[in-house]
Amino acid sequence: MRQLRRLAFFAAALGALASLPAAADTIKLGAVLPLTGPAAVVGTQEQRGIQYAVDEVNAKGGIAGHKIEVIFEDNQAKPDQSVLLFNKLVDLQKIPAIFTGYSGPSLAMAPLATRKKTLLVNGGAQADALDKASPYLINTIPVLAGELEVLATYLFADAGKKTAAILFENNAAGIAGRDDFLGSFEKAGGKIVAQEPVPFGDTNYRPALLKLAAAAPEVLFVVITSGTPQLADQIRQIDAKFMVAGNTFFSDPELIANPNAEGFIHTQVLINAPEGMAAAFKAKYGTEFDFFPKQYYNAATVVMSCIEKLLKDGKPITGENLRAALFEIKTFKGLTTTVFNTNTAATQINMNRITAKADTTIKVIPPK
């Protein structure tokens, strides 16, 4: 009997989830991100970017009078939790669009997005597999392949570097980065002389750096999502002779402010915050308006533009309609110009060099 009562309690609690009242004029969106655990270092930044964008719109009265609310769910970067939470948002809240990050959880939710016709919006993960995972998975950031082709070509042709070593994070993002760079650099005519992974979250790069330095590459290509300031310190420590090149993850204010990052070059998926925005963001959250918050701010802007269009056209806000609206609008002018010819956005890519604690653009590659 007691067992039955306990079961009944849980059933009731779960049921209560279903009957949460929703304000009539509020449009609800979802986000399934790693908000706790080791992956939270990126997930919480993404969360702040979305929240900031939504707060901004709501402060101006919302979209055509409709307030936007984002329900954040914590998947701890686990695929099973992601699937459960996806179903929770879609089933109980009838959410038309869900923000996601990290390739594993995004890939786990992709088949559901297809079946449920729910828009999945990825603003941070760049693994190539995300490009064609589902017609409903929209990437507001280019996959790594395009960006790294730019970098590899620049390094070989413009900077004249013939040999390279790769330091990559041992997760989907890092492995995709390694593969893409390796392909592009060798295609350009260069040679990869060494490659070493580091575990995600581990900021002790020294053993890997020492080994890579021993291969005497002309340039070291780095693809790690966080801990770049520590990397700069450790590269300086071994008195490295090689050039250091990175992808857009190097657009980290803390790295740029680090004197040891002097001379690092990197590609940047162009994203610029207007004057005062970065300061306002920092005032609000106490953290920098970094690469990931900016990207998710942009992703949120894209989704909200689609909502605006649907409201104007008097269409219901469903995943299917949002997707149609996205391709109708096609070009979004948010923090950067984002063009959707396919599910994956094309944006302007810059080649930057970090000099005197500032990020200077040395070359511009417009969106294709």
Added chain:
Amino acid sequence: MLWLNLLLNGIVWGCALGMVAVSFSLIFATTRFFHVAHAAVYGLGGYITWSALKHGLPEWAALVVGVAVCAAVGAAIQKLLYERLDRSGATHLVILIASLGLSAVMQNGVAAIYTSNILQFGLPWGNRTTTIGGALLTNTQLLTVVFGLASYAGAMWFAHRTVLGKRMRAVASNPFLAEITRLQPRQVHVAVMAIGSAMVCIPGVLVPLDLGLQPFGGVPILLTATIAVIAGGVGSITGAFLLAVVIAVLQNLSLLIMPGEWSIGITFGIFVIFMLFRPRGLFSS
């Protein structure tokens, strides 16, 4: 001289790991609890010291504050949680789960207050380098070696030369006998938790000084340290410290012959095989 660089790097890392291992060894040998929240105490030490620094305290005073807070937290954990569980006859599995719960509380508390971003101490002297035997070591790394050796020596002195240390070893070797004599094991447990927690604050500050603070940063370090403690032989301070250095050096040197992604796996593989041949550790009595 790649191998020399890797070796030195391994020794430095081994000293950091060794401090965690020795502190865990003191606690584990005496209480026999899988105190996984030790990783959270390690993390807490770093964040408290960071806060004290940001409030304008000089480095040494900030470290003292961190150590004191950790010691108090350690004693409180023993007194308020483990002792109660132990009195109610809880098994080690139950204590392990409670300790996991405590880790979740502490680490997420830290994450809620300080965010999950990697925080930096930003002390310029920490990154200045000195050349030693052809390799460049930072001041933080040198400090890690100094503190590592001092912690080891301190723990040995404590265990073998002080009254409390002798009581601790007596409790560790025979809890039942300790109970019926006047060793008062419960008091000893509290003291040992305070000392072990104070000790783990030091690597808890030194490692993040070098590598940055992360709320969940203590977990991987404690995992490796636990393996050093067990492979060294429970109760052997020398075993714990030595094995920590050996593991760190092996992980570094293994890069000479294999890609880095396999070094952790191979280390644990060797450990499993080692345990089959020496099921009670290297320095077992």
Added chain:
Amino acid sequence: MDFLTTYIALAEIYVLLGLSTNLLVGIVGIFSVSQAAVFGVGAYLTAFLLMHSSTPFPLAILLSAALCILLNIIVTLPSLRVSGDYFVVTSFGIQLLATAVFTNWTGGTGGANGLPGVPAPILFGHEFIEPTEFMLLSTIGMALGCLCFWLIMRAPFGALLRAIREDELAVAALGKSVLRAKVSAAALAGAFAGSAGGLYATFLSFIDPSSFDLDASILLLTMVVVGGARTLAGSVIGPFVLLALPQILALIDIPTTIAAAARQLIYGLLLIVFMLFRPQGLLGEKL
């Protein structure tokens, strides 16, 4: 109600894992923290067979169970030589080794990228793709698991295992082979974990190492302890409660930016309080 059915299907898969863990840890007293590794091998093998060969789903599950039987026997064998705390840490080493293999053996497991696109189970020509349909399969799986567990626990084998947990020497003195009993129990636990792995891979259609790491092994232990070690009912209720708990905690209204951390903090507090006041779990015997 896909949310509810997804929840039930996942919980049912975890029940199979709970049975596996309970059998080893609760019943025989082999403190294993590497059950998620065995679970992972089952999941990867099923995924591999379904993606790269024309193996039918039931056969893939059977093969996964068979491999995991073998594997679980191998990873449990050290318990015969290495005892107590030393075995816990050995088993912990095995788990970390397995995670390293899952993460880096790109050819077999897809490495850190994981394996997307595991086909849904097909049985009698029907594809079990919707959670509601899949729940049928997982319910059958769980029911079979529970039935096996119940049958062995009421048979002399169950009594033998309980006797072994209490005193291996006395069992040997009564003419019983402790080795054989432990190996049998490990085999059975392996079969549960392996088939759970197969169900998991086909249900999610995507697997990566994060589902089979040390955290997952510890989650299994937590499920068993919270549900109640040593009992069938405990293994069933534990996964249902622990998977529901985050959803229930999500009902607590907390400012967004710290909500997730705060909920995890509450989860930790609940675990502590629960261990203090009900160490035997919801429906368990005192451990």
Added chain:
Amino acid sequence: MTAYLQVTDLNKRFGGLQALRDCSFTIAKGRITCLVGPNGAGKTTIFNAITGFLAPDTGHVAFQGTSLDGKTPQQVVRHGIARTFQNLRLFADLTARENVLAGMQDHVGEEPFAAIFRPIHTARTLAAKRLAALDVLAHVGLQDRADTLVRNLSYGEQKLLCIARILATGADLLLLDEPTSGLSGAALTEVMALLRRLQSEGKTLLVVEHNTRVVQQIADDVLFLHHGHLLAHGSPAEIIADPKLAEIYFGGAL
């Protein structure tokens, strides 16, 4: 004629301690033999050596003409020898009946295959065995306590249960390690009567015993062990009458 149990030249050394030294003796079928000697004389070591828990450095053990050298404990039980332990080693969280069942051999469903695939057969035979276990319990007078957890039994009852548990194995030679220690009064009388009864039913008993009164009353033969060596072998009267042995036996204690 070969001896029922023949122990020849057993030697066993633990580090610096010679636990058994050239220890030889035989035991005759159907008799109660008491193994006596001061603490640390090697009595339990002999039990361990006979039952396969300990491999002697040298020496042989043979039972009914069959060598037991190198046999595992469970093989020794199969040959018909079972032992109890000084510290009982009962399964405290099991009932008395379950303890006896654990002693019974050749259970159906003692491995998972039969338990799962022949559940009905398993249940039927188990029901029969449970009744048989009740008979064994009745034999030692514990039939009323069959479904009590061992932890809730009195010490005397636990001692009786130890004997019941090895009776259940069906062994003919019973090695009892201090079956009467810690007992007095009615409980002591009861155990002594049980040992006599077992003898009358054809069992052979080798008993480690400290209480000289008990030895006098139950033993047919006495083996006197000192420092791992067999000092004397004779009837209780002969052994007790020997002043030298009394000196050794009580000398240390007094």
